[in-house]
Amino acid sequence: MKRSELFFSAITLPLDYLALLVAGLGAYFLRYWSLVQNIRPVIFDLPFVDYLPILSLAALGWVFIFALAGLYKMGSTQKISDEISKIFVACSAGLALVLAVMVFSRYLFDSRFIILVSWVLAVILISLERIIVRQIQRQVLNYGIGIHRVVIIGQDAVGKMLSKELADNSRIGYRIVKEINEINEQIFIDLKQMIGDDKFDEIILTNSAFPQDQIKKLLEFIDDYHLTFNYAANLIGIESNNLLVKNIAGVPIVEVKKTKLDGWGRIYKRLFDIIGSAILIILFSPVLIIIAIAIKLDSPGTVFFKYSRVGQNGKPFIYFKFRSMIKDAHKYRFNPEFLSQHQNLRDGTPMMKFKDDPRITRVGKFIRRWSLDELPELFLVLIGKMSLVGPRPHEVEEVEKYRRDHKKVLTLKPGITGLAQVSGRSDLSFDEEVKLDVYYIENWSFGIDWRIIFKTPLAVLRHRGAE
Numbered sequence: 001m002k003r004s005e006l007f008f009s010a011i012t013l014p015l016d017y018l019a020l021l022v023a024g025l026g027a028y029f030l031r032y033w034s035l036v037q038n039i040r041p042v043i044f045d046l047p048f049v050d051y052l053p054i055l056s057l058a059a060l061g062w063v064f065i066f067a068l069a070g071l072y073k074m075g076s077t078q079k080i081s082d083e084i085s086k087i088f089v090a091c092s093a094g095l096a097l098v099l100a101v102m103v104f105s106r107y108l109f110d111s112r113f114i115i116l117v118s119w120v121l122a123v124i125l126i127s128l129e130r131i132i133v134r135q136i137q138r139q140v141l142n143y144g145i146g147i148h149r150v151v152i153i154g155q156d157a158v159g160k161m162l163s164k165e166l167a168d169n170s171r172i173g174y175r176i177v178k179e180i181n182e183i184n185e186q187i188f189i190d191l192k193q194m195i196g197d198d199k200f201d202e203i204i205l206t207n208s209a210f211p212q213d214q215i216k217k218l219l220e221f222i223d224d225y226h227l228t229f230n231y232a233a234n235l236i237g238i239e240s241n242n243l244l245v246k247n248i249a250g251v252p253i254v255e256v257k258k259t260k261l262d263g264w265g266r267i268y269k270r271l272f273d274i275i276g277s278a279i280l281i282i283l284f285s286p287v288l289i290i291i292a293i294a295i296k297l298d299s300p301g302t303v304f305f306k307y308s309r310v311g312q313n314g315k316p317f318i319y320f321k322f323r324s325m326i327k328d329a330h331k332y333r334f335n336p337e338f339l340s341q342h343q344n345l346r347d348g349t350p351m352m353k354f355k356d357d358p359r360i361t362r363v364g365k366f367i368r369r370w371s372l373d374e375l376p377e378l379f380l381v382l383i384g385k386m387s388l389v390g391p392r393p394h395e396v397e398e399v400e401k402y403r404r405d406h407k408k409v410l411t412l413k414p415g416i417t418g419l420a421q422v423s424g425r426s427d428l429s430f431d432e433e434v435k436l437d438v439y440y441i442e443n444w445s446f447g448i449d450w451r452i453i454f455k456t457p458l459a460v461l462r463h464r465g466a467e
Contacts, residue, residue: 004146023121154207324364390415
């Protein structure tokens, strides 16, 4: 899902709510307009201070109906005519809801005029708002922002038709970068070069006649490079928990989603991260200051330990936390003499953790035991490099040793806490940790996030695996 699609879909909700408020306010003031009163005098008393709360609540109910009607569907390929018809139906359903509430609550609203005019204005204003938003979105597409850059594999009848439609209709938001007739080793070399040059980010497979071993190799390539994969609806033999069927230029296309955390889920989680991290930073600010002073007094070196870690989709980012070891401690991890003298508790895995690690300082031992060294990660959550909940941050040297199936944990942003951390912390085997993280990625929900957050303090208190 492109960021521009997320943005334009996200802003429609507050804009719809604002349009509903304007429609309700317009109907109210229109009813009290002298010209209207000359035709039909006002014989009721409806103060504005009483009307505004009713309008605000009713608008919320209408927005909920809009959501049920699919008006907040992600993507840039909806036809505006389809969107306006949905608006009419949803506004009519909202009108029916208001009337139903009046009947069942036995509350008689003072003015039928205001209700009916609000409905008419809502249809008009929201339709205009959506037309403007879609026009802006299409103008943005003309500048290449939010364009889906695709490689089409399989030039059969479906592939040729799809290529023609995408080429003729730029407003759909897809640009064909390359068309491929067959799958072979040279194709993977070419695609790898294109990825290095940042030429495309999606693949559409339209031909199901390719041998299964070739398709399997293609899927492995897509997973390795974290590409978005789509295939024509008649393609079989691929299993996934998260499939999205969409219509592109009249052709049914199935997108294989790596996680449920996309679309609105991605927006909700980001808002949750921003609000949650901001609150926690404020609450823990005295602790952060005390730890920083203690580290500075305890041993020479910087307060924070910074180095590169691997984040979402395998992209590196600068990671930092409170320094809990001596200066340049990370260099010892790959020192043959040091490794021969100290046992790696995670031997046989890409990870390294040493028993009675002599590099840990006095303050470091305390803050690591209570996971306080990780508190600065809240700032990384706030700026969008990490999430409150997710797989742990991955070290570059570790990722280089990951098997193909391990790399699925790179699908999401790394988290301060996660399912693996609250299910055993570091006493889990690496493969068990990966399985838990993959389960979280494929089955994400807000309920899982909340359960993990509530379990995190208890996991810290138990010191499970913490040293």
